[in-house]
C-alpha cells in the first residue's frame with residue numbers, strides 16, 4: 001500500500017524587514033527607490049501593497065523575497081537575518097520559507113503542469129510528484145496535470161504557479177500582481193485561494209494595482225515617499241478565523 005504524502009501543517013514563519021534602502025544606478029544616474037522601508041507580515045493575514053507604477057513595490061517584494069539585495073537594512077525570516085547569511089544558506093531559506101507568484105506566471109513552457117508545480121521541490125522526486133498532484137487537485141486542476149502552459153488558460157496557469165509556490169510548504173507567499181493577467185472570474189478564484197493559503201496560517205503579501213483586489217486584504221500598505229505606509233488596518237480580529245464556508249482548505253488553523 002502506498003502512503004499518501006504527508007501534508008505538513010503550514011509553519012508560522014514571520015517575515016519582517018527593517019530600514020530597507022535601495023537605489024538603482026542607471027547611466028550614471030542614481031535612482032533612489034526605497035528609503036528606510038519597513039515591512040511586517042503576519043501569519044494568517046493577507047497584506048496588500050499598493051502604490052503607483054514605479055513606486056518600488058516589486059523592488060520591496062524582491063528584497064523581502066531574498067531575490068535582490070538591499071543597500072541597507074535587514075530582512076528577518078524564521079528568526080534569521082537573511083541578508084547576512086551565506087548565498088547558499090540564503091538560497092536554502094528562500095526555497096523552504098518563501099513561495100512566489102508572479103503576474104506573468106513564469107512557468108516553463110516545455111514542462112507539464114505537474115512538472116512545473118514540482119520544480120522547486122527540494123526532496124525525493126517521487127514525493128515531489130505526489131505533493132504536486134495533491135496541490136494541483138487543491139487548486140482545481142486535477143484534470144490538467146499533463147497540460148503544458150500553452151495548453152492552459154491564464155487563470156489555470158496562475159493556479160499552477162500557486163501550486164508551485166506551495167510545493168515546499170512555505171510560511172510566506174509573496175505574490176506580485178498575481179491577478180494582473182486574469183479575467184474577473186479567474187481573479188476571484190485566485191483571491192479565494194490566497195485567502196485559503198492565509199487561513200492555513202501563512203503570511204501573504206499581495207502586490208496589486210487594483211483597489212478591488214486590495215479590498216480582500218486584512219491590511220493595506222501604500223508606497224509613499226519610498227516606503228510602505230499603513231492605509232488600512234486589519235479587517236479581521238487576530239487570529240484569523242476560518243472562513244464561514246469551509247472551502248477545501250484541509251489544513252487551516254494549524255499555525256498557532
Ligand SMILES: Nc1ncnc2c1ncn2[C@@H]1O[C@H](COP(=O)(O)OP(=O)(O)OP(=O)(O)O)[C@@H](O)[C@H]1O
Pocket residue numbers: 024025026031033051052053054055056057058059060
Ligand atoms: N534594474 C533596474 N535598474 C534601474 N532602475 C530600476 C531597475 N529596476 C527598477 N528600477 C526603477 O525603480 C523604480 C521602482 O521599480 P519597481 O519595479 O519596484 O516599481 P513598481 O512599484 O513595482 O512598479 P509597477 O507598479 O509598474 O510594477 C522604477 O522607477 C524603476 O524604473
Ligand SMILES: [Mg+2]
Pocket residue numbers: 057058059
Ligand atoms: Mg511591479
